[in-house]
Amino acid sequence: MLTVPARTSPASAATSRDVAKAANVSQALVSRAFSGNGRIAPETRDRILKVAAEIGWRPNALAASMVTGDAPLVSVITTRLSFDWRAQVLSHLLKAFEAWHLQPLLFYAESDREVDRLLAETISWRTRGVVVTAGVVPEARAEAILSRGQFLAALNRPGNHPEAFSIATDNPIGGRQAATVLLGEGRGRFLALAGPEDSWASSRRVDGFVDGLGQAGHQPMVWHNATMTTEAGLACADRLLALPPNERPDGVFSTNDAIALGFIDGLRGSGMTIPQDLSIIGFDNLPASSWTPYQLTSFEQPLDAMVLGVLDHIHAHQQPEAAQPPSAPEAHRLGADGVIYCAPRLVLRQTTRGQL
Amino acid sequence: MLTVPARTSPASAATSRDVAKAANVSQALVSRAFSGNGRIAPETRDRILKVAAEIGWRPNALAASMVTGDAPLVSVITTRLSFDWRAQVLSHLLKAFEAWHLQPLLFYAESDREVDRLLAETISWRTRGVVVTAGVVPEARAEAILSRGQFLAALNRPGNHPEAFSIATDNPIGGRQAATVLLGEGRGRFLALAGPEDSWASSRRVDGFVDGLGQAGHQPMVWHNATMTTEAGLACADRLLALPPNERPDGVFSTNDAIALGFIDGLRGSGMTIPQDLSIIGFDNLPASSWTPYQLTSFEQPLDAMVLGVLDHIHAHQQPEAAQPPSAPEAHRLGADGVIYCAPRLVLRQTTRGQL
DNA sequence: CTGAAAGCGCTTACAG
DNA sequence: CTGAAAGCGCTTACAG
Numbered sequence A, B: 001m002l003t004v005p006a007r008t009s010p011a012s013a014a015t016s017r018d019v020a021k022a023a024n025v026s027q028a029l030v031s032r033a034f035s036g037n038g039r040i041a042p043e044t045r046d047r048i049l050k051v052a053a054e055i056g057w058r059p060n061a062l063a064a065s066m067v068t069g070d071a072p073l074v075s076v077i078t079t080r081l082s083f084d085w086r087a088q089v090l091s092h093l094l095k096a097f098e099a100w101h102l103q104p105l106l107f108y109a110e111s112d113r114e115v116d117r118l119l120a121e122t123i124s125w126r127t128r129g130v131v132v133t134a135g136v137v138p139e140a141r142a143e144a145i146l147s148r149g150q151f152l153a154a155l156n157r158p159g160n161h162p163e164a165f166s167i168a169t170d171n172p173i174g175g176r177q178a179a180t181v182l183l184g185e186g187r188g189r190f191l192a193l194a195g196p197e198d199s200w201a202s203s204r205r206v207d208g209f210v211d212g213l214g215q216a217g218h219q220p221m222v223w224h225n226a227t228m229t230t231e232a233g234l235a236c237a238d239r240l241l242a243l244p245p246n247e248r249p250d251g252v253f254s255t256n257d258a259i260a261l262g263f264i265d266g267l268r269g270s271g272m273t274i275p276q277d278l279s280i281i282g283f284d285n286l287p288a289s290s291w292t293p294y295q296l297t298s299f300e301q302p303l304d305a306m307v308l309g310v311l312d313h314i315h316a317h318q319q320p321e322a323a324q325p326p327s328a329p330e331a332h333r334l335g336a337d338g339v340i341y342c343a344p345r346l347v348l349r350q351t352t353r354g355q356l
Numbered sequence C, D: 001c002t003g004a005a006a007g008c009g010c011t012t013a014c015a016g
Helices: A016-023 A027-035 A042-055 A061-068 A085-099 A112-125 A139-147 A171-184 A200-214 A230-241 A257-267 A303-318 B016-023 B027-035 B042-055 B061-068 B085-099 B112-125 B139-147 B171-184 B200-214 B230-241 B257-267 B303-318
Strands: A073-078 A103-108 A129-132 A151-155 A165-169 A190-194 A221-224 A251-254 A279-281 A298-300 A332-334 A340-342 A345-347 B073-078 B103-108 B129-132 B151-155 B165-169 B190-194 B221-224 B251-254 B279-281 B298-300 B332-334 B340-342 B345-347
Touching: A016 A027, A016 A042, A027 A042, A061 B061, A061 B112, A073 A085, A073 A112, A085 A103, A085 A303, A085 B103, A103 A112, A103 B085, A112 A129, A112 A139, A112 B061, A129 A303, A139 A151, A151 A303, A165 A171, A165 A303, A171 A200, A171 A251, A171 A279, A171 A298, A171 A345, A190 A200, A190 A230, A190 A257, A230 A257, A251 A257, A257 A279, A303 A340, B016 B027, B016 B042, B027 B042, B073 B085, B073 B112, B085 B103, B085 B303, B103 B112, B112 B129, B112 B139, B129 B303, B139 B151, B151 B303, B165 B171, B165 B303, B171 B200, B171 B251, B171 B279, B171 B298, B171 B345, B190 B200, B190 B230, B190 B257, B230 B257, B251 B257, B257 B279, B303 B340
Parallel strands: A073 A103, A073 A129, A129 A151, A151 A165, A165 A340, A190 A221, A190 A251, A251 A279, B073 B103, B073 B129, B129 B151, B151 B165, B165 B340, B190 B221, B190 B251, B251 B279
Antiparallel strands: A103 B103, A298 A345, A332 A340, B298 B345, B332 B340
8 A cells, every 4th residue: 555645657748649649630730739830720729729738738848949959048157146246137137038938047156167167068958058157268168159159148257259248347447436436535545455366356346446546646555355255344344453543544445345344344333433534435236235334335236237238149149130239238338358348336325425 | 251250150060970970980879978878999989079079069968858758957946036045045956956967947937926837837848847936836736747757846835735845944933932032031012024914934924923922911013014125124113113102012023134124224313222122033144134233133044954855855856766764954843734844043143132 | 721751869779 | 899770759841
């Protein structure tokens, strides 16, 4: 006696043939009933659909892809989703895929080093193309993907190929703007709270900040952090407080909000007040940056523009004939590296006194 | 003259036949070289692999699935990923899939109402099974999936079928524990800040809270919120401050942290102090709950236990013979609804005075 | 409007 | 150890 409810064994799955038999038609008609291609009498179609529903059959998309040589799949390379711009961007992207009847096949990179391997695995699935949101795209890999007729869209990183599509936040501009704000307040001693030295985004933000200050004859200190977390921000606050009061920076630019928020918390109770003694600007415009205890001036990344750019590119790739000019994002520039850079948006709050 | 670099046309993708020709072997050997199944001379294998790499060919996983009748795919139903337990849980799940060479096929639900439709679409792909993290699984749909031999794993919701796997946070226990803490502090006027009336998790948390208080002869007010955001929390604070001081609740349980954090911000500057005048407990243990300005007592959801449970189930489904007893999460109970409920973990901070 | 047949790119017995 | 052949479940010309 079995304790588990009886089950019609792994059900050697029904096929269109079974449906055809049950509906008393040829197997080809079953295909036509579902695809809408080819002529079929309306009543026949209805009958087939009804029988299929009873049996619980739907065309096997894998088999269909074999015949047509085209699967409605898109590869998406991503990495840790939690509390990251990726989660937000992916939500938008996946929503659009759903509307376009594209199925995203996810490739999860534990670390950036795995990205090239995942890119290679991608090809087994003969997808329409690949969206990359993690790691680096090697040139040879980009060429391999594009030469198959797939699209390649890189988000917040270079595509490393003239035919790849690539769109990113204009990080240097953000850094320069931060410098402008702090200089406008009359600050004189500057500090950049940065991520790891090899972080692409963080480094570009610092570069812009250094540039902007340099034009006014100033130069910031740069403190690198192994992780861009609130904990790192707390540690930076301790480091600042350890300096003699007259040597402490008074104009701080953090290359992300998490560090900035931790930094603000680390200064609480120290006697240093914001923005009297010190101004601070973050990057990301996290929800928390607008919360009462923070009111952090920050840069919002142009995530919507980036998503639209990718969707435009995928759309153009699917319908090359209808090659309408891609809807360029409002504020952007085309980099020498082929990347479309979209300006971040400055959100002024209480941790600065400046106007632009 | 073309401005676009020449491109060997949509490259009518190479096949194993092309590789075979180039390596001077039969097409079957190419298959064996990659699959490792069947005998093949090591030198032959090496030569084939080398040729394939040059051509940039890999076995077409779609075609392979046709023959073997089994694709290494898993359907995952999800919804908005940003700032949600889903992002965290998915990260873990996807990491494990990657290690097990399973490809997740994502189905994105714009709203819970779409979930059943997505569940139906799922079957076109003949995946190994489906993981549901959004909406409700109708009984008939569960039966349809399971009768195909696929697995069905529901996260934080009922599976609605005796053979489905389902694991969730034990919400009522959290609510009861919140009541115990607030009662232990000697609080006397209670308030629950809840989500929408039809929110499964929020309602269960309130139920537990009401139960726990009821045993001590108390009854809380319950304020429902259409969205469980910090903004809603701010509004609740206003509502509380509008009450005459002697009618204001002094023991508050919020069914998520976002509302609790907004509520705390809403009380700032009002003269009400925490935890002197009022205690508050949240749910989720968001990173922000430990930040200096909040120090919110909260419940951590047993996400790791839930992920492990799902992975165990998938593993058992793939290797039914090695049916080792599933590693039961430490603290859990089996509900009459077939759901494995894992206790949340109370994290005491400064918004309560209580000990358990 | 309907059906018989070819074929998509692989894997896997089955012979050699 | 290698190869020829069948067949997975569909779609799509091609006849009728």
